[in-house]
Amino acid sequence: MSAAADVIRVRVPARTWRSEARAIKIVWRRELTRFVNDRMRIVTSLVQPLLFLFVLGSGLQRLSSAGTHGVNLKTFIFPGILCIAVMFTAMFSAASIVWDREFGFLREMMVAPVRRSSIVIGKCLGGATVASFQGVIVLCLAGAVNVPYDPLLILGIFGLQLLLAFTITAFGIMVAARIKQMQSFMGVMQMIVMPMFFLSGALYPVSGLPSWLAVLNRIDPLTYAVDPMRRIVFSHLHVSAAARQALDPGVTWWGWRLPAVLEAGVVLALGLVMLAIAIWEFSTSE
Amino acid sequence: MIVVPVSSSPPAIDVRDLTKSFGDVEAVRGVSFTVTPGEVFGFLGPNGAGKSTTINMLCTLVTPTTGSAYVAGYDVTRQRDDVRRHIGLVFQDPTLDGYLTAEQNLRLHAELYGIDRAAIPARMRQMLEMVDLWERRDAPVLTFSGGMRRRLEIARGLMHSPRVLFLDEPTIGLDPQTRSSIWRYIRALQQTEETTIFMTTHYMDEAEFCDRIAIMDRGEIVVLDTPEALKAAVGADRVMIRTTDDEGALVGLAERFEIEATVAEGAVTFFVPSGEAFVPRLFAELGVPITAVNVSRPTLDDVFMNYTGSTIRDAEASSATERNRITMRVMTGGRR
Numbered sequence: 001m002s003a004a005a006d007v008i009r010v011r012v013p014a015r016t017w018r019s020e021a022r023a024i025k026i027v028w029r030r031e032l033t034r035f036v037n038d039r040m041r042i043v044t045s046l047v048q049p050l051l052f053l054f055v056l057g058s059g060l061q062r063l064s065s066a067g068t069h070g071v072n073l074k075t076f077i078f079p080g081i082l083c084i085a086v087m088f089t090a091m092f093s094a095a096s097i098v099w100d101r102e103f104g105f106l107r108e109m110m111v112a113p114v115r116r117s118s119i120v121i122g123k124c125l126g127g128a129t130v131a132s133f134q135g136v137i138v139l140c141l142a143g144a145v146n147v148p149y150d151p152l153l154i155l156g157i158f159g160l161q162l163l164l165a166f167t168i169t170a171f172g173i174m175v176a177a178r179i180k181q182m183q184s185f186m187g188v189m190q191m192i193v194m195p196m197f198f199l200s201g202a203l204y205p206v207s208g209l210p211s212w213l214a215v216l217n218r219i220d221p222l223t224y225a226v227d228p229m230r231r232i233v234f235s236h237l238h239v240s241a242a243a244r245q246a247l248d249p250g251v252t253w254w255g256w257r258l259p260a261v262l263e264a265g266v267v268l269a270l271g272l273v274m275l276a277i278a279i280w281e282f283s284t285s286e
Numbered sequence: 287m288i289v290v291p292v293s294s295s296p297p298a299i300d301v302r303d304l305t306k307s308f309g310d311v312e313a314v315r316g317v318s319f320t321v322t323p324g325e326v327f328g329f330l331g332p333n334g335a336g337k338s339t340t341i342n343m344l345c346t347l348v349t350p351t352t353g354s355a356y357v358a359g360y361d362v363t364r365q366r367d368d369v370r371r372h373i374g375l376v377f378q379d380p381t382l383d384g385y386l387t388a389e390q391n392l393r394l395h396a397e398l399y400g401i402d403r404a405a406i407p408a409r410m411r412q413m414l415e416m417v418d419l420w421e422r423r424d425a426p427v428l429t430f431s432g433g434m435r436r437r438l439e440i441a442r443g444l445m446h447s448p449r450v451l452f453l454d455e456p457t458i459g460l461d462p463q464t465r466s467s468i469w470r471y472i473r474a475l476q477q478t479e480e481t482t483i484f485m486t487t488h489y490m491d492e493a494e495f496c497d498r499i500a501i502m503d504r505g506e507i508v509v510l511d512t513p514e515a516l517k518a519a520v521g522a523d524r525v526m527i528r529t530t531d532d533e534g535a536l537v538g539l540a541e542r543f544e545i546e547a548t549v550a551e552g553a554v555t556f557f558v559p560s561g562e563a564f565v566p567r568l569f570a571e572l573g574v575p576i577t578a579v580n581v582s583r584p585t586l587d588d589v590f591m592n593y594t595g596s597t598i599r600d601a602e603a604s605s606a607t608e609r610n611r612i613t614m615r616v617m618t619g620g621r622r
């Protein structure tokens with residue numbers, strides 16, 4: 001045992017914006033470290049999109065080649081598959097806060113002399129980063145389904161899926177503030193994510209829907225992530241005007257076609273609102 | 287007898303009339319005490335006595351219902367951040383990230399607490415060496431035994447050189463050997479780090495490692511003193527006898543020796559000034575066959591029994607039934 005004289009003493013400085021930034025960064029880094037250490041999770045994140053894209057895509061193709069105007073169905077559902085892959089991963093990322101509570105680690109973070117908002121933001125950015133890694137994997141498969149590797153296309157889709165990953169993680173963390181059991185959390189998330197997926201137009205064009213479905217579709221936030229991605233993909237394809245009209249009609253509000261920027265804005269605004277709610281929930285809990 | 291030098295510096299912990307109610311459960315009912323800097327102060331009491339609730343109030347995780355508490359000179363309700371900067375915590379339940387290595391856990395802690403980056407590696411090494419985990423620094427915490435995890439938590443709690451270290455049942459669930467080794471670490475760390483330690487336990491034997499002890503039962507401090515003073519106050523040996531007729535033995539003790547005895551854990555128990563000398567008389571005059579006898583010097587168990595009238599295990603059993611009753615009421619009553 002060393003003598004008291006050579007004990008290295010450190011001090012904990014008063015809170016500053018820099019110490020908050022450090023807290024955000026380390027919470028974010030922890031999510032990445034855990035993901036990298038978890039081989040199983042990496043493998044599933046590689047396999048899942050392949051399954052969706054090639055099995056589901058090839059299967060459906062046999063049914064629908066007449067209706068796609070010669071466009072490969074896999075090309076059509078590519079943005080939707082990318083979104084669902086990101087969504088599922090984001091959901092699991094957000095679940096990590098439920099695990100953290102269960103295994104006690106949340107307490108270690110909650111008693112640290114930093115704002116709760118820094119911890120929630122770090123968690124959210126970390127989860128979003130891991131989820132968007134999933135999106136990047138799907139993006140790598142673009143060529144296999146006739147989506148060209150154009151720098152602008154890659155950049156646009158990358159940005160959009162980052163936005164989606166952020167929003168879904170924020171949503172999951174907001175839910176996790178209230179729902180403390182893993183099973184209930186997964187149940188609730190599934191109950192919300194699955195309908196979101198089916199209503200979003202990830203698997204079908206959003207024009208000419210029955211009016212009840214059209215309304216639900218316009219309410220579904222995922223619609224506003226899938227549509228701009230599809231628009232980017234189709235703007236890089238050489239297809240007939242009829243095919244474009246049928247497969248990429250765009251989201252309309254009372255007949256007005258929303259610009260892609262506005263759609264992205266909807267996703268971002270939702271994410272920010274949910275993040276704010278999550279921060280508020282965690283700050284007021286003891 | 288005060289072991290700790292009485293200094294002019296403000297108390298490390300200063301608590302006045304602190305209470306906490308959860309709905310109609312009064313978990314803590316008005317406790318007051320002060321802890322001197324450098325002291326090892328223990329809270330001893332059965333499960334459900336309110337020890338964890340008190341710790342949680344002192345470390346700003348639970349807001350007190352009434353009363354005041356200052357830790358390292360800061361108000362726990364109005365200066366939460368200042369309190370948090372100056373305390374270290376080891377909770378009753380583990381709070382490590384099992385998927386990270388020992389070193390990653392400590393580094394994360396250091397970053398959260400905003401410790402000067404240049405100082406982190408040396409401090410981390412010192413902490414890990416003190417708890418003998420330096421060699422295991424790159425192993426994921428999942429692979430650690432219960433005792434190793436506890437040691438790592440203690441190292442982490444001290445990582446940022448806190449003025450007060452809170453330990454809530456630091457040895458719970460560990461085998462006796464590991465428990466005593468944890469205690470060696472705690473005492474050694476306390477000396478080198480010059481930290482004030484506030485700990486809780488429900489193991490009687492562990493309370494003897496403390497400079498002073500507060501015995502807590504049902505949300506109140508029953509008595510507070512040094513272990514020696516507490517034992518001296520009992521001033522008698524404990525005699526436990528097993529008989530074929532406990533009722534008869536109680537009556538016999540009362541009538542022939544004017545001794546008030548209780549039945550605890552299946553044995554008739556009472557206190558007499560010099561136990562060994564008393565035993566021959568007991569056999570001769572009790573009038574009830576005795577099958578076994580045990581005489582022991584006072585322990586903290588006896589202190590607890592002396593002040594509360596039950597052994598700590600009995601107190602736990604009854605508080606468990608109490609809890610069950612409350613649960614039953616909640617389940618059957620509730621909103622209807």
Ligand SMILES: Nc1ncnc2c1ncn2[C@@H]1O[C@H](COP(=O)(O)OP(=O)(O)O)[C@@H](O)[C@H]1O
Nearest residue numbers: 308311313331332333334335336337338339340
């Ligand atoms: N969050 C809570 N909500 C309701 N009751 C609680 C809560 N925390 C503790 N209690 C109750 O307060 C009492 C004291 O608990 P605790 O402080 O954990 O005791 P100890 O740590 O001494 O075992 C118990 O009856 C317990 O059931």
Ligand SMILES: [Mg+2]
Nearest residue numbers: 337338378455
């Ligand atoms: Mg406790």
